[in-house]
Amino acid sequence: MGSSAVSGLLVLLLVSVSYGLDNGLAGTPPMGWMAWERFRCNTDCIDDLQNCISEALFRDMADRLSEDGWRELGYEYLIIDDCWMLDQRDKEGRLQPDPSRFPGGIAKLARYVHDRGLKLGIYADMGSHTCMGFPGTPLHKIQIDAQTFASWGVDYLKFDGCYSNPVEQMLGYPMMSAALNDTGRPMVYSCSWPAYLGGLPPNVNYSLLGEICHLWRNYDDIEDSWDSVQDIIQWFSDNQDDLQPAAGPGRWNDPDMLIIGNFGLSVDQARSQMALWAVMASPLIMSNDLRNLDPNMRAILQNKVAISINQDPMGVQGRRLLQKKSGIDVYWRPLSSSCSALVFLSRRTDMPYLYHTYLSKLNYEAGSYQVYDVFSGSTRTGLNSTSKFSVSINPSGVVMWYVSPEEPSSQTRSDPAPHRELDSEFRLHKSSIGRLTVL
Ligand code: GLA
Numbered sequence: 001m002g003s004s005a006v007s008g009l010l011v012l013l014l015v016s017v018s019y020g021l022d023n024g025l026a027g028t029p030p031m032g033w034m035a036w037e038r039f040r041c042n043t044d045c046i047d048d049l050q051n052c053i054s055e056a057l058f059r060d061m062a063d064r065l066s067e068d069g070w071r072e073l074g075y076e077y078l079i080i081d082d083c084w085m086l087d088q089r090d091k092e093g094r095l096q097p098d099p100s101r102f103p104g105g106i107a108k109l110a111r112y113v114h115d116r117g118l119k120l121g122i123y124a125d126m127g128s129h130t131c132m133g134f135p136g137t138p139l140h141k142i143q144i145d146a147q148t149f150a151s152w153g154v155d156y157l158k159f160d161g162c163y164s165n166p167v168e169q170m171l172g173y174p175m176m177s178a179a180l181n182d183t184g185r186p187m188v189y190s191c192s193w194p195a196y197l198g199g200l201p202p203n204v205n206y207s208l209l210g211e212i213c214h215l216w217r218n219y220d221d222i223e224d225s226w227d228s229v230q231d232i233i234q235w236f237s238d239n240q241d242d243l244q245p246a247a248g249p250g251r252w253n254d255p256d257m258l259i260i261g262n263f264g265l266s267v268d269q270a271r272s273q274m275a276l277w278a279v280m281a282s283p284l285i286m287s288n289d290l291r292n293l294d295p296n297m298r299a300i301l302q303n304k305v306a307i308s309i310n311q312d313p314m315g316v317q318g319r320r321l322l323q324k325k326s327g328i329d330v331y332w333r334p335l336s337s338s339c340s341a342l343v344f345l346s347r348r349t350d351m352p353y354l355y356h357t358y359l360s361k362l363n364y365e366a367g368s369y370q371v372y373d374v375f376s377g378s379t380r381t382g383l384n385s386t387s388k389f390s391v392s393i394n395p396s397g398v399v400m401w402y403v404s405p406e407e408p409s410s411q412t413r414s415d416p417a418p419h420r421e422l423d424s425e426f427r428l429h430k431s432s433i434g435r436l437t438v439l
Contacts, residue, residue, distance in 0.1 A: 023186040026214035027249045028311040029283045030156070030188055032077030032121070033061055033070075037222055037257045037287035041083040041132045045101055051289075053083045054101040055109050064290035066116035073307055077156050077188070078113050079121030079285065080106075085134040094148045095124070095135060110153035121156030121188070122149055126172040127164030136163055142175045143182075150183035157189055161196040166203075169193050177212035190254065191216040200239060206246035215252040215283055218243060222256035224264035226396055229273050230347070232256065236280060237320040237329070247281050247317035254283050261288035261297040268397030270300050271375050275343045275400040278310040279318035279333040305374045305402055309333065309341045318343075321362060328355045328393060330362060335402075340364075341374075342401040346393040353393050359385040359403075367405055374400040381406065 035053060045052040062078050065071050084106075086098045097106055106122065113120045124145055127136040137145045137159075149157060159176055161169055173193045180187050191213035197203040199218040209216050219235050222228050232255045236243060243253050258277060260270040277284060286301060293301075300306075318333025318341065327348040333341045342362065346353055359369060364385045371380045375398075383389065391399040 023181065025186055025188050025250070026252065028313065028315060029252045029281055030077055030190075030215060031074040031284040031307075031311075032079055032119075032156075032286070033065060033075060033290065034077075034079040034081055034121070034158075034257055034285045034287050035061075036081035037224065037259055038262060038289060039287075043083055043098070043101065052101065053080075055104055058109055059112055061290055062113050062116050062118055065118055068290065069302060070290070071117055073302055073304065074311060075284070075286065076117075077119050077121050077285070079123070079156060079158060081123045081158065082125075082130045082132045082160070083134060084123065085130070087134060089135055093141070093144055095137075095145055105152075106154070107152040110155075114153065119155035120153065121158060121190075122152075122154045123158045123160065124149075125160040125162050125164075126169060126176065126193075127160075127162050129163045131160055131162035137172075137176075138164075139168060139172055139175065142172060142179050146176060146179035146183055149187070150180075150185040154185075155187055157187055158192070159190065160192045164196075166197065169196060174208075174212050188214045190214065194218045195220070199235075200242050206242070210246060210248070210251035214250055215254045217254045217256065219255065222259055224259050224262045226265055226269045229259070229265065229269065230396075233272075233276050233345075237323075237331075240319050244317045244319055247315070249313075249315040252281060252283055253317065255280065257285050257287040258301065259287060260301050261286065261290075261293045266396070267296050267300070268394045270297055271400070272345060272396060272398045274300050274303065274306050275374070275398040276331070276345065278306045278400070279331045279341050279343050281310065281312075281315060281317040281333070284310055300375075303374060305372065306400065309335065309374070309400075309402060312336055324355075326353065326355070328353060330357075332362060337404070339402065339404045342403055344391050344393050344399045344401075346395055346397055348393075348395045350395060352395070354390050355393055356388055356390045358388050359383065364403075370404050370406050372402040372404075374402055 039051060039053060042048060042052045045054050058078060058080060065075055065078060084097050084102065086096045090096045110120045125131065125136045128138055129136045164172065173191050177189055180189055191209065193216060194204040195217040219232060222232060236255055247253050258273060259265060260273055312335045314336045316334050318331050320329055321332045322330040327346060329345045331343040335341060344355055366385050369383045371383055393399050
């Protein structure tokens, strides 16, 4: 590339960045539902009408999100992934949905979704084609595609990166951010850019991403298996020094969808995914069949305390504190009002493991704490930071704690609003001590 071309590109990039996305959205990690992991690119609406990528599928999921208690818990974005398009643009150069599967068009679907108090997300790809070969959004189409999405009433864009090169990505991701801003319609912007660059500095510039995107995929696609979930947890934890500081209100790392409720995870493994996504301040975007969910899996996804930890307004991503030879890892996330979350994760494959420790060993200040076990619902008060305790952690499972400091004056302290929900849960469970043992 000649030097004038390079400087032209740089000017374009700077212009784009200076008009980057800052629309106040995604102050906490986005929550919702996305088609990809569960429904993939199933376009067979003849033999598999119930499960093909079509407006009927999204209407079904909108009904479930709004009628089964999901929306009230925060699961508000309903996101179309790949394979919604016709294989060519219309006469005006706009992307268009496949009319045989989306006969009403996207604008009508957006109205359906909005009428139910939800928001609609859509998928496009910063390259010649989407990953499944549908029309892409190369640089010269960014403007028109942003405008089309806004005109349809879209609220969220997942911008993938198949069939593009790093130079195009460096230009295209900031350009789309600016183009979305220019539409005047507030949209959440999810960038797959880092996942195409290996996910780590120096190839990935997380400060720039934080300015132009609300969330970003860092790593490989999730699959319906514990191996996949474990691999993702491992990669994010091994690289937490680079990733953890990048996250905060309006800018989130995205380890991909929650697969809870599908075929690959046991109840313990599903709790592990929920717990880790909560402490990692990850978007809680399910990909499952909401029409047909096992009650245990629904309870995990609808666990109010896990969600409240994930959605903590301070927005600090948690970290792995310890990785023990015994196969136990300990994670910690600071929360507002001097509270915190602890997760004890077992990588073991034999039997429940009794892990002994004390809070001061996990960086807690001297004092007394109240502990709420997020999945068993048991509560323990008066846990001194220097008292030994043990937790029994199932193989590939977790114990997750919400920890709050206990002050002698706590009787008179008025609790801040974000934790009212939690406090009522505590009251519900205050009598039981459960599997927490103070030694
Ligand atoms: C990529 C993305 C996935 C999904 C598919 C669709 O693999 O990472 O999340 O969007 O493309 O083709």
